[in-house]
Amino acid sequence: MPDSQTATSVTVHLVYxxxxxxxxxxxxxxxxxxxxxxxxTAVLATLRAxxxxxxxxxxxGRAVRVAVNHALVGVDSTVRDGDExxxxxxxxxx
Amino acid sequence: MTVRVQTADFDAGQEIATxxxxxxxxxxxxxxxxxxxxxxxxxxxxxxxxxxxxxMTEKALEAIVAEAxxxxxxxxxxxxxxxxxxxxxxxIVLVVVTSAxxxxxxxxxxxxxxxxxxxxxxxxxxxxxxGTRWVDARASDDDAAARWDPPTAVPR
Numbered sequence: 001m002p003d004s005q006t007a008t009s010v011t012v013h014l015v016y017x018x019x020x021x022x023x024x025x026x027x028x029x030x031x032x033x034x035x036x037x038x039x040x041t042a043v044l045a046t047l048r049a050x051x052x053x054x055x056x057x058x059x060x061g062r063a064v065r066v067a068v069n070h071a072l073v074g075v076d077s078t079v080r081d082g083d084e085x086x087x088x089x090x091x092x093x094x
Numbered sequence: 095m096t097v098r099v100q101t102a103d104f105d106a107g108q109e110i111a112t113x114x115x116x117x118x119x120x121x122x123x124x125x126x127x128x129x130x131x132x133x134x135x136x137x138x139x140x141x142x143x144x145x146x147x148x149x150m151t152e153k154a155l156e157a158i159v160a161e162a163x164x165x166x167x168x169x170x171x172x173x174x175x176x177x178x179x180x181x182x183x184x185x186i187v188l189v190v191v192t193s194a195x196x197x198x199x200x201x202x203x204x205x206x207x208x209x210x211x212x213x214x215x216x217x218x219x220x221x222x223x224x225g226t227r228w229v230d231a232r233a234s235d236d237d238a239a240a241r242w243d244p245p246t247a248v249p250r
Contacts (some may be wrong), residue, residue, distance in 0.1 A: 018217035090231030093216025
């Protein structure tokens with residue numbers, strides 16, 4: 001079995017951009033979840049369960065996109081130990 | 095191809111000349127420049143601050159240029175996007191496309207802007223007399239990007 005199978009938790013580096021950074025009062029943080037591999041959905045659910053600004057900004061129906069290691073992903077994708085997971089409000093460049 | 099994210103202003107004429115170089119295959123150069131308006135949703139905007147996601151932004155822009163190259167018969171492309179605090183009338187973004195013929199150059203230039211508006215991690219925050227606020231995304235931008243999807247594509 002690969003070594004990763006022996007891990008019992010996943011720690012990701014969360015990054016909050018623009019409006020979300022201001023709403024959450026922080027630019028980034030580490031988050032540890034049990035398991036070898038967790039879904040983006042599970043990460044969002046954990047944050048949402050904190051309530052307050054996290055509950056409001058991540059409520060279902062709010063348009064938040066997720067980038068893992070700088071690439072946009074769907075909520076059904078998974079994250080691994082050490083990944084950078086960014087939460088992005090709808091973009092407004094150009 | 096080149097993508098740049100910078101606080102400094104740009105000289106479109108100089109950038110166009112550099113992109114064309116001495117390439118005699120170029121028969122068309124299409125350019126788009128986005129600038130800061132002083133009015134948005136009825137309030138007078140005194141300044142606009144552009145934030146991005148360092149590390150992802152360049153990759154996202156490069157992916158958009160690569161997509162344009164795969165869809166259109168173009169010779170080269172350039173995207174410059176500014177970040178930081180800008181004033182009304184300042185330049186925000188430059189897109190330049192070179193091609194043998196105008197049709198592909200026009201189409202690729204429009205495609206690059208439509209995709210940039212919906213896929214590149216930039217955010218605008220505007221300052222008015224009422225204070226500061228993050229600019230909301232527009233459904234019309236999603237519609238503009240969706241025009242380039244094949245008719246059978248599943249909406250993302």
